[in-house]
């Protein structure tokens with residue numbers, strides 16, 4: 186579960202106040218709002234990459250507002266994926282396991298499992314720069330899921346993809362949601378994305394958050 190209580194975040198002249206929401210275990214929430222309204226700011230605050238001035242962030246029963254990013258155990262896909270270009274697909278997907286000091290045989294097994302899950306088996310030895318946009322996003326998802334996080338934060342993972350590739354990614358994300366029962370916070374501009382994926386919508390506007398009723402989705 187992700188629970189943000191009374192968050193206040195100030196960066197320069199831009200501020201968010203009284204940000205309150207809960208995303209229950211296994212729920213898929215989409216955070217929407219106009220460009221520049223603060224969606225990435227909230228996501229990065231949860232991941233520990235931005236400071237909060239007030240309030241509390243709870244993840245799975247722990248108040249983690251002051252924990253360093255690495256201890257929060259969140260699978261994070263930043264905007265544009267931010268893959269390591271000098272590493273292969275397999276090395277990217279094994280990266281988080283290497284820094285957690287997994288044995289190389291265990292890393293190999295987990296990377297094979299992820300490659301099967303994300304349809305990346307043929308791409309494991311490839312380098313990143315010549316992958317397609319959809320392939321890169323699947324690798325970024327694999328890297329984020331590698332260490333079995335309970336929480337996944339996705340920052341506009343589909344925005345750079347063409348319509349057909351988006352459709353494939355919707356199917357993949359829906360099947361991951363069903364199979365992994367992971368709690369997801371996904372930042373998006375797109376109503377159709379929200380309609381297809383979201384159990385809950387968080388709507389950010391003028392520094393305030395609304396949670397519209399989803400009964401008529």
Ligand SMILES: Nc1ncnc2c1ncn2[C@@H]1O[C@H](COP(=O)(O)OP(=O)(O)OP(=O)(O)O)[C@@H](O)[C@H]1O
Nearest residue numbers: 196197198199218219220221222223224225226227
């Ligand atoms: N370090 C900073 N100092 C001052 N202002 C900042 C800083 N980082 C971001 N901002 C401002 O905070 C506001 C919110 O930025 P943020 O990236 O969270 O918006 P967003 O909703 O994710 O936008 P987009 O949809 O375009 O990605 C913007 O006006 C941005 O210019």
